[in-house]
Amino acid sequence: MKIDEGDKVVISGKSGSGKSSLLSLALGFVKPDDGQVYFEGLPVDEKTSWNVRRKIAYIDQDVSLGSGRVSKLFEFAAGLKANAHLDFGCSEELINFFELEPSILQKSIQELSGGERQRISIIIAVLLNRNIFFLDEITSSLDKHLKNKVADYFLNRENVTSLIVSHDPVWTEVPSVRIFDFEEKTWQQ
Amino acid sequence: MATIDIPVLSLALTFLLFLIPVAISRIFGLKLIKPLFTSTLRMVIQLALIGVFLKYLFIWNNPFVNFGWLVIMIVVAVFSSVKSSSLKMSKIFIPAFASFSTATLLVVFYLNIFIIPLENVFDARYLIVLGGMLLGNSLRGNIVGISTFYRQLKNDTNHYLYVLSLGASHYEALLPYIRESVQLALKPTLAAMATMGIVALPGMMTGVILGGASPELAIKYQILIMVAIVVSTITSVVLTILLTMHVCLNRFGVLRNDVFRKSQAG
Numbered sequence: 343m344k345i346d347e348g349d350k351v352v353i354s355g356k357s358g359s360g361k362s363s364l365l366s367l368a369l370g371f372v373k374p375d376d377g378q379v380y381f382e383g384l385p386v387d388e389k390t391s392w393n394v395r396r397k398i399a400y401i402d403q404d405v406s407l408g409s410g411r412v413s414k415l416f417e418f419a420a421g422l423k424a425n426a427h428l429d430f431g432c433s434e435e436l437i438n439f440f441e442l443e444p445s446i447l448q449k450s451i452q453e454l455s456g457g458e459r460q461r462i463s464i465i466i467a468v469l470l471n472r473n474i475f476f477l478d479e480i481t482s483s484l485d486k487h488l489k490n491k492v493a494d495y496f497l498n499r500e501n502v503t504s505l506i507v508s509h510d511p512v513w514t515e516v517p518s519v520r521i522f523d524f525e526e527k528t529w530q531q
Numbered sequence: 532m533a534t535i536d537i538p539v540l541s542l543a544l545t546f547l548l549f550l551i552p553v554a555i556s557r558i559f560g561l562k563l564i565k566p567l568f569t570s571t572l573r574m575v576i577q578l579a580l581i582g583v584f585l586k587y588l589f590i591w592n593n594p595f596v597n598f599g600w601l602v603i604m605i606v607v608a609v610f611s612s613v614k615s616s617s618l619k620m621s622k623i624f625i626p627a628f629a630s631f632s633t634a635t636l637l638v639v640f641y642l643n644i645f646i647i648p649l650e651n652v653f654d655a656r657y658l659i660v661l662g663g664m665l666l667g668n669s670l671r672g673n674i675v676g677i678s679t680f681y682r683q684l685k686n687d688t689n690h691y692l693y694v695l696s697l698g699a700s701h702y703e704a705l706l707p708y709i710r711e712s713v714q715l716a717l718k719p720t721l722a723a724m725a726t727m728g729i730v731a732l733p734g735m736m737t738g739v740i741l742g743g744a745s746p747e748l749a750i751k752y753q754i755l756i757m758v759a760i761v762v763s764t765i766t767s768v769v770l771t772i773l774l775t776m777h778v779c780l781n782r783f784g785v786l787r788n789d790v791f792r793k794s795q796a797g
Contacts (some may be wrong), residue, residue, distance in 0.1 A: 366692075369692075369695075369696060370783045370785075371692050371695075371783070371785055372785075373783070388781070388782035388783055389782075391783050391784075392700075392784070395695055395696050395698060396698040398696065399696075400693070400696035401693075402689055402692070402693055404689050406687075406689035406690035406692075406693045407690070407693070408687070408690040408693075408694075418694075418697075419697045419698075422697060422698050422699050422700075422703055423698075423700060423703065424698030424699070424700070425697070425698050466697070470697065470698070476696075
């Protein structure tokens, strides 16, 4: 399986078939028993995985944002050394764009709904200003209108590479999207 | 003012008080009678042996023997704190031993060399008694500290990985967990310190007063020992976490499953 720059790839397959593990492998969270993952021509190993993680914006399917106030999470992400060059100032624009209230920053993560958590994690992913997105079931708790908005955001940008795990048809309706059948191990579209 | 001796027979009568927990256990079906008696038996045997041992230790007062005994105490403390965590002894014994030793020896020798004007810094009465108090407390702190750290990290794996994906370095990603476990580990010690003298007359002070010294002297020793306990506890907890981290996480920054004991893995 090979993904080029600018590709929008949706991985399809049954739940539990290991689609999410594929993302974990690429991020160096799991070591492959067999075979090798390459990122920008280099094998993902103990050294390179740290760099890989700084180039990919990743959202896991459980949206594991931790606990505490939402604004604290933004501060934490912005405060990391690797993100020192980033400007998190435009977060309000994105909060509006994804149809959340600005007051959400003052809420605690635990009291957010599933849909709110998904949108917060999307906003953080965008603020990281990376060109590659690994998105694992990020629209499962959103309504139709928001699903379209999110899918549109990640599929219609030329310089963005997206690797998407989802059961949502909203991702595969776009003709330019490539679909990889994870069980058959073949490209469908 | 010498301490009044307790005749052995009277000491035995102390156990009459056990009628109370035995009755409570019976009434509420707590099944505590057996553990109560096994623990008591262990305590009596261990203390009897150590009583004899300490007597000779104090008589010989040989620097090598004293130091050797302190090392044995450290080994036992490390064993019991690792045992109460979910980690494998074989993996983390060495780093835990290194951190317990550093923290205890550093503080004990600082006291024995600079604070208490001792002629012999290996004097059993100070080296072993002070060392033991520090170890007992480090032990308690570490039981909370390392268990919390690794349990949190394990239960929170997805969030931890998410933080790594945000671009966090190893250290940045682990810092919140280190903070939480050290704070939790230190809580009982800080609480004990804050209520000292009011809620509890601590063991050290009771011992010194019963031993015939003036309360003023007892208080001086108590202050000294509490400062020493806080310092050695925080040092050993932080060091244990930092040193075991390198064993328990792989170079991808991910927690290794094989460091947990079988029943805990998964």
